[in-house]
Amino acid sequence: MKATPQEEAALIQRILAGESELFHDLIRPYEKLVYVTILTIVRNEAEAEDGAQETMINAFRHLKTFRGDAKFSTWLVTIAMNEARKRLRRVKAASEEPLEELTEEKEGDFTPAVLTDWREIPLEALERKELRKRLREAVEMLPGKYRVVFVLRDIEGLNQEETRAVLGINVTLVKVRLHRARMMLQKHLVPYLKSEAPGRGGFFRRWFQ
Amino acid sequence: MKLDCKHVWEHISGYLDQQLDPALLEAVERHLETCEVCSAILDSTRNILVLTADDRTYELPVGYSERLHAKLKAVMATENQE
Numbered sequence: 645m646k647a648t649p650q651e652e653a654a655l656i657q658r659i660l661a662g663e664s665e666l667f668h669d670l671i672r673p674y675e676k677l678v679y680v681t682i683l684t685i686v687r688n689e690a691e692a693e694d695g696a697q698e699t700m701i702n703a704f705r706h707l708k709t710f711r712g713d714a715k716f717s718t719w720l721v722t723i724a725m726n727e728a729r730k731r732l733r734r735v736k737a738a739s740e741e742p743l744e745e746l747t748e749e750k751e752g753d754f755t756p757a758v759l760t761d762w763r764e765i766p767l768e769a770l771e772r773k774e775l776r777k778r779l780r781e782a783v784e785m786l787p788g789k790y791r792v793v794f795v796l797r798d799i800e801g802l803n804q805e806e807t808r809a810v811l812g813i814n815v816t817l818v819k820v821r822l823h824r825a826r827m828m829l830q831k832h833l834v835p836y837l838k839s840e841a842p843g844r845g846g847f848f849r850r851w852f853q
Numbered sequence: 854m855k856l857d858c859k860h861v862w863e864h865i866s867g868y869l870d871q872q873l874d875p876a877l878l879e880a881v882e883r884h885l886e887t888c889e890v891c892s893a894i895l896d897s898t899r900n901i902l903v904l905t906a907d908d909r910t911y912e913l914p915v916g917y918s919e920r921l922h923a924k925l926k927a928v929m930a931t932e933n934q935e
Contacts, residue, residue: 664929668922675918680911689914696917697924704925705932756862762893764900770909779901779910798902799911823866829905830898837897 646673652716660708667704674717677800678724684795685728686735687784695731699724718806721796725810748820754827757834765837775840782832786825793818794825854880861891865898 659666683692796807867873
């Protein structure tokens with residue numbers, strides 16, 4: 645269960661005063677947040693797990709530098725992002741496109757996948773491994789600078805201001821990149837999802853045959 | 854304000870995040886009421902966001918949490934001795 649900011653602040657005080665073992669409780673709600681943040685950048689599960697461990701160790705060692713003006717979760721995500729970047733540099737040298745350019749070139753308009761017979765994919769469909777894999781792959785194929793914004797905003801649920809602060813880019817860039825990321829995902833996923841939608845001869849028919 | 858489809862696409866994110874100013878919002882909504890294509894694009898985008906944000910889409914590796922806390926415990930033990 646997530647602690648309130650006040651409970652968290654009290655916990656941090658006690659850890660800094662010497663009750664180190666309480667750090668386990670402090671980070672428990674954020675284990676997945678840290679892992680997924682790193683995974684979506686390094687795109688390798690073993691690297692993401694190592695990176696998550698390093699992130700938590702770093703957070704423990706530098707806890708006294710945490711100031712209550714940001715949320716603890718945002719602070720953790722910032723450390724996780726740095727850890728992920730470090731790993732990315734090591735694994736891929738310079739082959740990866742940058743995660744945060746400070747400017748946005750004017751690119752052509754995005755044309756979404758156009759359709760008139762869209763049907764919603766029910767959440768139960770996520771029980772299927774194949775669908776989860778498709779979604780993760782679609783996020784992975786986004787160019788780095790769009791992917792980081794999408795992950796922080798739409799997967800981790802950070803708000804615009806927190807995302808801006810973590811990435812060190814301005815709010816307009818956050819908005820533009822989030823929009824482009826979403827449109828790219830729409831274009832990429834809709835043709836696949838359409839064949840999965842109930843009533844269109846997708847997986848429901850296969851299910852009940 | 855009258856919008857064509859292309860303009861509406863530019864504002865899909867703003868619409869989903871409820872960041873459009875009132876005049877633009879009204880124009881987008883008016884367009885959506887009559888345009889099947891744009892409504893489908895909006896719905897599909899929203900659906901994709903719900904699916905990717907679902908807790909099940911990303912899973913932690915088996916034993917991840919145990920390994921993480923064991924590692925932390927080891928680090929704390931050495932650092933407390935110093």
